[in-house]
Amino acid sequence: MTSAQVHEATQKDQLGIYEVNAKTTSILRRTYRPTLAALQSKERLMPQQTRLVALLKDRVVGTVEYRFVDDRLHFLGLGVHPEHQCREVARHLIKALEAIGQEAGARCLSAYTVRQTGNVKIFEQLGFTAVSEEQDHTLVSDIHPTLTDVYLEKPIPLDDSRPM
Ligand SMILES: CC(C)(COP(=O)(O)OP(=O)(O)OC[C@H]1O[C@@H](n2cnc3c(N)ncnc32)[C@H](O)[C@@H]1OP(=O)(O)O)[C@@H](O)C(=O)NCCC(=O)NCCS
Numbered sequence: 568m569t570s571a572q573v574h575e576a577t578q579k580d581q582l583g584i585y586e587v588n589a590k591t592t593s594i595l596r597r598t599y600r601p602t603l604a605a606l607q608s609k610e611r612l613m614p615q616q617t618r619l620v621a622l623l624k625d626r627v628v629g630t631v632e633y634r635f636v637d638d639r640l641h642f643l644g645l646g647v648h649p650e651h652q653c654r655e656v657a658r659h660l661i662k663a664l665e666a667i668g669q670e671a672g673a674r675c676l677s678a679y680t681v682r683q684t685g686n687v688k689i690f691e692q693l694g695f696t697a698v699s700e701e702q703d704h705t706l707v708s709d710i711h712p713t714l715t716d717v718y719l720e721k722p723i724p725l726d727d728s729r730p731m
Pocket residue numbers: 591592594595644645646647648651652653654655656657658659679680681684686688689690692693
């Protein structure tokens with residue numbers, strides 16, 4: 568496992584976050600792009616999200632945003648710099664989210680991904696299960712006739728050390 572350090576993003580991390588987001592967004596744009604409706608959707612513009620960053624040698628190599636929704640810790644925008652992918656940076660970020668969720672007594676982690684990106688397989692490797700899916704009419708693609716949103720969950724084990 569890499570020794571990525573994960574912490575809540577600070578002002579100092581902003582440039583690194585921008586770079587990771589630019590790189591990962593360009594990867595996703597090979598598969599789909601959002602319409603204006605998607606960009607305006609509440610899901611994507613929801614305020615009060617907290618951002619984590621993963622650092623390797625003081626460089627931001629991964630990031631994710633999350634918020635609590637009912638009994639879930641819901642995250643979005645998980646991205647790892649292409650030069651550092653497949654080195655368990657996402658796994659570190661997911662572990663950090665699990666610890667935050669466990670501390671708060673959340674039932675599970677949850678996220679959406681677009682099936683045609685191939686990410687469902689990666690999320691399954693990370694312990695997630697696809698719970699449901701539906702066609703997304705707010706995204707468009709030059710290569711796929713339709714795009715599918717997959718909703719995934721990963722249960723968070725109860726923290727035995729928490730007072731009852
Ligand atoms: C999806 C993404 C975040 C994964 O990050 P990562 O740091 O490379 O993932 P990890 O190294 O922690 O790998 C996690 C698991 O997925 C598997 N995996 C990662 N990339 C994979 C790939 N391209 N193909 C197949 N499996 C892959 C790994 O093998 C690992 O499983 P294992 O430990 O059982 O071997 C990264 O590829 C990315 O930023 N992609 C572009 C943006 C994106 O699609 N974000 C998700 C939006 S929902």
